[in-house]
Amino acid sequence: MKMYTAVVTGILFPLHERLKHHTTVAVHREMERSQWWDAARLADFQLTRLRALLQHAQAHVPYYRTLFAKLNFDPVAIADLHDLARLPLLTKADIRVHLDALKADNAVGLARFNTGGSSGEPLIFFIGRERVSHDVAAKWRATRWWGVDIGDPEIVVWGSPIELGKQDRIKQWRDKLLRTRLLPAFEMSARKLDDFVAEIRRVRPKMLFGYPSALAHIAHYADERGIAMNDMGIKVAFVTSEALYDHQRAQIEKTFGCPVANGYGGRDAGFIAHQCPAGGMHLTAEDIIVEIVDANGQVLPHGESGEIVVTHLATGDFPFIRYRTGDIGVLDDTPCACGRGLPLLKAIEGRSTDFLVAQDGTVMHGLALIYVIRDLPGVRQFKIVQESLTHTRILLATDAVFDEANIGKIEAGIRQRLGEGVRVEVERVNEVAKEKSGKYRYVISHVVP
Numbered sequence: 001m002k003m004y005t006a007v008v009t010g011i012l013f014p015l016h017e018r019l020k021h022h023t024t025v026a027v028h029r030e031m032e033r034s035q036w037w038d039a040a041r042l043a044d045f046q047l048t049r050l051r052a053l054l055q056h057a058q059a060h061v062p063y064y065r066t067l068f069a070k071l072n073f074d075p076v077a078i079a080d081l082h083d084l085a086r087l088p089l090l091t092k093a094d095i096r097v098h099l100d101a102l103k104a105d106n107a108v109g110l111a112r113f114n115t116g117g118s119s120g121e122p123l124i125f126f127i128g129r130e131r132v133s134h135d136v137a138a139k140w141r142a143t144r145w146w147g148v149d150i151g152d153p154e155i156v157v158w159g160s161p162i163e164l165g166k167q168d169r170i171k172q173w174r175d176k177l178l179r180t181r182l183l184p185a186f187e188m189s190a191r192k193l194d195d196f197v198a199e200i201r202r203v204r205p206k207m208l209f210g211y212p213s214a215l216a217h218i219a220h221y222a223d224e225r226g227i228a229m230n231d232m233g234i235k236v237a238f239v240t241s242e243a244l245y246d247h248q249r250a251q252i253e254k255t256f257g258c259p260v261a262n263g264y265g266g267r268d269a270g271f272i273a274h275q276c277p278a279g280g281m282h283l284t285a286e287d288i289i290v291e292i293v294d295a296n297g298q299v300l301p302h303g304e305s306g307e308i309v310v311t312h313l314a315t316g317d318f319p320f321i322r323y324r325t326g327d328i329g330v331l332d333d334t335p336c337a338c339g340r341g342l343p344l345l346k347a348i349e350g351r352s353t354d355f356l357v358a359q360d361g362t363v364m365h366g367l368a369l370i371y372v373i374r375d376l377p378g379v380r381q382f383k384i385v386q387e388s389l390t391h392t393r394i395l396l397a398t399d400a401v402f403d404e405a406n407i408g409k410i411e412a413g414i415r416q417r418l419g420e421g422v423r424v425e426v427e428r429v430n431e432v433a434k435e436k437s438g439k440y441r442y443v444i445s446h447v448v449p
């Protein structure tokens with residue numbers, strides 16, 4: 001370990017965390033050990049913590065006190081993780097309605113957060129210190145799987161306006177100390193991209209962190225200008241928050257000369273899973289219980305695909321119990337070659353808003369339409385907006401090699417999947433605008449399945 005990194009991990013970061021009343025360092029120490037536990041021991045640990053969370057919720061969180069009384073539910077009597085299924089799912093709408101009743105009466109230092117939410121509607125929720133410590137510790141552990149530690153220089157390509165709004169003095173001090181450099185992803189003009197490429201070369205990061213679309217975009221830009229980015233010793237590119245496509249992975253790996261580690265999680269649901277060098281997407285099982293449910297909310301057996309529902313065990317201050325993420329995934333029981341006991345999540349199929357509804361009622365993943373457009377030569381950017389069951393708009397940015405005859409192919413391909421009666425409108429644009437968050441969404445549907 002380099003001297004500066006050693007000082008940061010050993011002294012400065014623990015001090016920073018203590019000043020903020022976080023227990024990250026202790027949590028991380030435990031996580032380094034528990035990642036090697038076997039499935040039975042991890043499940044046992046989850047059960048103990050689940051019981052404690054539910055008891056705490058009953059004693060201190062008005063929403064759960066009322067709910068448990070109504071259901072005649074006794075947290076002490078929980079004998080098995082399957083008992084969790086006796087509680088209802090928590091939706092974003094529930095959080096919106098019961099925002100205040102979800103706060104623990106003894107919570108201190110709750111921070112307010114706001115995400116775009118799956119439908120583009122903002123979701124407001126609160127995060128307590130315990131949870132911050134656990135989420136930061138989980139990320140820290142995952143970076144160490146790739147030989148990166150806290151204090152190693154890191155470039156973060158991110159767009160959340162909240163993160164940027166919080167550029168107060170403490171945060172700037174922290175970022176400088178921890179050598180984290182934030183590049184805002186929502187504006188990617190050629191001038192900005194020149195700056196980004198220069199900044200990455202100046203910082204010589206050990207790690208890149210960001211949206212796959214943003215990192216792939218920067219990589220492609222550097223490539224086109226013949227700027228080498230693979231000579232800085234970047235160890236890994238962590239991508240998260242969007243679906244990772246093969247062509248993005250290939251572009252990032254080629255340009256930066258490092259592997260891509262896919263991650264899954266969010267401010268709301270927590271640091272759910274991250275890829276290890278052996279390829280397994282490991283759940284943060286000490287903190288998060290993942291259930292997969294069908295369209296009726298019934299729990300599905302491992303191996304079957306359904307909506308990802310999470311219970312975050314470090315959320316006593318503002319509980320996330322059986323929270324519906326809107327994402328689709330599969331739990332995988334095969335052990336990972338790396339030897340860690342943390343169970344695996346596979347095939348995260350993207351946000352539920354990536355789903356489209358055909359005229360005959362078929363719900364399909366956005367990829368079904370993405371494939372119609374993505375691989376046509378000359379397509380630079382696109383966005384599919386399903387306005388209604390009878391109207392879909394395609395925003396399309398192309399370059400010189402694009403063959404105009406392909407417009408007809410796109411229209412036919414979309415109609416073939418969504419229904420022959422659908423009006424497909426292709427709008428040519430120079431640039432497809434990103435979401436306010438800086439995230440790039442390929443498919444948006446305004447049709448409720």
Ligand SMILES: [Zn+2]
Binds near residue numbers: 278338
């Ligand atoms: Zn592994």
